[in-house]
Amino acid sequence: MSSAVPAVSGTPAPGAAGDPTGRPGPGARRPRRSRRGRETTSGWLFLAPMLVILGLFLVVPVLMALWVSVSDWNGRGSPFAGDVSFVGVDNYRSLLLGGGLATQDFGTALRNNAYYVLLVVPAQTALALFLATLVNRKALRGRGIFRTAFYFPSVTSSVAITVLWLFLFSASGTVNAILARLSITGPNWFNEPRGVLHLLLAQVGVDTAPAALAQHGFLGIPLWEWAAGPSVAMTAFILLAIFTTSGTFMLLFLAALQAVSAEVEEAALVDGANARQRFFRVTLPMLKPTVFTVVTLGLIGTWQVFDQIYTGTQGGPAKTTLTPAYLSYTAAFQNNDWGRGAAIAFILFAIIVLMTVLQRVVLRERTTIPRRKRFHPEGPR
Amino acid sequence: MRTIPTRRRRPAPALGATALGAAGLLALTACGGSGFDEGGDTSSDGGSSGSLSVLIGSSGDAETDAVTAAVAAWSEESGVEATVQVASDLTQELSQGFASGDPADVFYVSADQFQTYASNGSLYPYGADLDAADDFYPSLVDQFTYDGELVCAPKDFSTLGLIINTSAWEAAGLTEADVPTTWEQLTDVAGRLTTDGQVGLGISGEYARVGAFLAQAGGTMTDAAGTEATVDSPENVEGLTYVQQLLASGSAAYAADLGTGWGGEAFGTGAAAMTIEGNWITGAMENDYPDVAYQVAELPAGPAGQGTLQFTNCWGVAADSSAQSDAVDLVQHLTAADQQLAFADAFGVMPSVQSAADGWKEMYPEMTAFIDSAAFAQNVVNARGAADVITDFNAQLEGLKTGDPAAILGSVQTNLQAVLDENAS
Structure with missing residues (x-):
């Protein structure tokens, strides 16, 4: 392809000479090649504005941040000035292996966010799919209203909805008032740092750490703390995320459901599949690409959770809603530890890429259907 | 058919444009870089021009x-x-x-x-x-x-002072002479002010309030030179243990546990009869709780005399x-x-x-x-990087009621010393 480019630029200016087909040359292939070359050129031309914008506002800042993450820049003046020096992986090492407060904070943030992802992604995907199948039914009256209603939280500003949540889940808020009607004393949601799993374990009498879990740790915090589960405060954020995002993903599922042709459904019906089988063995496999999209978007979004934390709790109570994204922000902007802030961001990036690759492997298209998933276990006859 | 290739040839000079675009990109990034650079050298001239x-x-x-x-x-x-x-x-x-x-x-x-x-x-x-x-x-x-x-x-x-709700004070049968000047008296009046739906003392559960008790016990966070952390001193343990006793007795509570955002809100809403806040509380009282009458007293003295934070x-x-x-x-x-x-x-x-x-x-x-x-106010810790340590301290203070004061202070000691060592190196 690239060899075609000089050929194009070598041709006289447009309008000056005839078109290339009229010229004597090395045969009939030449014009096709130069035409493709011109297409390449125009392709690049059309891409150019986007490349410039992406380069300027994405690639260059990312590279700058990468430099900051391996430098000792202290936030004053240019990170490329002479007095800023290269410190190798020091920032990464103090985060991951230092064992000090930086490591503990990062470990806590990772734990909090891991539970958040673990609960939000499956729940929002399942709920979105459920809502989509509901509003996809032709028999449902006022489908439009339901579609709008379910989608509505997604178009509301996340700050506004977080503030709403703070009111709903305050100690004397609506949620606790409803729980009180049911004779349940609700927790002080956003001020309750105890982990849900710890609370459940306390119910069965395990309220102190077994020695094995207390003594061993990872990223500066003991395994017993890793096993705390999301705090009650984080649980409120988890509910918030499920509530706001399932509408968005419902839309994706709805579009995919509408693309599933009625014939397929009908064929399954004729084959004697019941409703449950039709959904899990026929419809769901056809939605696989959409499931992949939704889970990917969900993973990325949940690992990056920031605005709810920033407006809601700022990491409290007792750091149980601290997330890597928020930690990166405070490390850089509030503590002027820019190298650490950038390093956190890059580790977060690595985690997201890893997760996405992992789930791509899990959800990849298989050429054969596993036996247990076959409608006809013996295979097609 | 012939017109098509002709028309398609038009983009030929566009290669130049693409190259230009790329060059422009480079130039722009260079600009971005140098934009970052500015200021490094304008620092020293202390002229007196411009706005x-x-x-x-x-x-x-x-x-x-x-x-x-x-x-x-x-x-x-x-x-x-x-x-x-x-x-x-x-x-x-x-x-x-x-x-x-x-x-x-x-x-x-x-x-x-x-x-x-x-x-x-x-x-x-x-x-x-x-x-x-x-x-x-x-x-x-x-x-x-x-x-x-x-x-x-x-x-x-x-500075921090003790804010007292005068009507709650009178309702508990207390007089001007009862304004606490020692920890024992504070424990006593807090207990007497505690009723159903009102605790005697409601404070924000953070170093910036609880730290006043550490100062009253004679504790500090660092030595005078600011190079050694002294967080786990016996004085600090004594101060924090006193706060824990207050919380455990039920006559004191953190504002968050009262369903309020800070001490002033707990005080203004009547969830607490006393609080420990600075003079900024006057603005909040005026705007949000104009009907609540209150008086301000100096914080009581601990074993080492009076102390507060500024x-x-x-x-x-x-x-x-x-x-x-x-x-x-x-x-x-x-x-x-x-x-x-x-x-x-x-x-x-x-x-x-x-x-x-x-x-x-x-x-x-x-x-x-x-x-x-x-006259007796202590500065809060301000060493570079100490903000993280204080955030961590605050997080641990939330669990003070059931926690171990010495263990909390011990971990803060380790973290603060690490920060001070790093600053010294």
Whole structure:
């Protein structure tokens, strides 16, 4: 392809000479090649504005941040000035292996966010799919209203909805008032740092750490703390995320459901599949690409959770809603530890890429259907 | 058919355009790089040209208006233009300013950020140029001294006092003579003030309040030189154990556990009969709970005598400012005793100069406890990087009621010492 480019630029200016087909040359292939070359050129031309914008506002800042993450820049003046020096992986090492407060904070943030992802992604995907199948039914009256209603939280500003949540889940808020009607004393949601799993374990009498879990740790915090589960405060954020995002993903599922042709459904019906089988063995496999999209978007979004934390709790109570994204922000902007802030961001990036690759492997298209998933276990006859 | 290739040939010169675009991209990125570079070398000329920008983090309209008026008055006098901007997130906007090499000329610097900015050279040390440097409270000067010189002028300060709801006080049968002056008396009155739906003492569960008890027990966070952490001292353990006992007895509670955001809210809503807050509470009481009558007392003495915490800000001048002499002149104007009293009148702050103390007491006769507390007030930790340690301390204090005071202080000791060692290296 690239060899075609000089050929194009070598041709006289447009309008000056005839078109290339009229010229004597090395045969009939030449014009096709130069035409493709011109297409390449125009392709690049059309891409150019986007490349410039992406380069300027994405690639260059990312590279700058990468430099900051391996430098000792202290936030004053240019990170490329002479007095800023290269410190190798020091920032990464103090985060991951230092064992000090930086490591503990990062470990806590990772734990909090891991539970958040673990609960939000499956729940929002399942709920979105459920809502989509509901509003996809032709028999449902006022489908439009339901579609709008379910989608509505997604178009509301996340700050506004977080503030709403703070009111709903305050100690004397609506949620606790409803729980009180049911004779349940609700927790002080956003001020309750105890982990849900710890609370459940306390119910069965395990309220102190077994020695094995207390003594061993990872990223500066003991395994017993890793096993705390999301705090009650984080649980409120988890509910918030499920509530706001399932509408968005419902839309994706709805579009995919509408693309599933009625014939397929009908064929399954004729084959004697019941409703449950039709959904899990026929419809769901056809939605696989959409499931992949939704889970990917969900993973990325949940690992990056920031605005709810920033407006809601700022990491409290007792750091149980601290997330890597928020930690990166405070490390850089509030503590002027820019190298650490950038390093956190890059580790977060690595985690997201890893997760996405992992789930791509899990959800990849298989050429054969596993036996247990076959409608006809013996295979097609 | 022939027209098609002809038409398609048009983009031929576009290759040039693409190349141009790429070159432009390079040029632009280069620009981006050099934009970052600026300011590194403009720092040292302390000329007096151009206009000044003043960046403040305001507590509300009253403060914004007062500062704007004071700066305008100075502009009038000096003929130098100056504009006041209110930051919505001061720390973040300052950080951005320093990074870009084009920060505001004059700005608020909080005590806990001071060391960070001073150590990376963002602040222009002008303390020696001030006429009335001796008039500042010595403990405030300590707070803003770096490498043995006063870097920026203390703007004003606040101390913690004991705020008492007078109607709850009378309802419990207490009189003026019962205002607690020792821990035993505090325990006693807190117990007597505790009723169904009201705790005796409601405070924010953080170092910035609980720390007052550590000071009363004779504890400090670091030694005098600020190089060794002294968090796990027996005095601090004693202070924290006392707070734990108060919480466990049920006559004291954290504001968050009362379903409120801070001590002032717990106090204003009647969930707590007493709280420990600074003089900023007066504004909140006036605006949000005008019907609640209260009085202010000095905090009770612990085993080591009286103690409280003080909080302060200073007027920072940017090292990268191109108008440093004007900026210092403006600060001179803003920290003068009469100007500080004007600020005190507008939004209740306490002047950082000793000569204005009497004027303040006349202005706020019922608040004298706050300014009298300056005599025994302790500065909060402000070592570079200590903010993280304090955040962690606060997180652990939330679990104080059932936690182990010595263990909490032990982990803070480790973390703070690590930070101090890192700063020293």
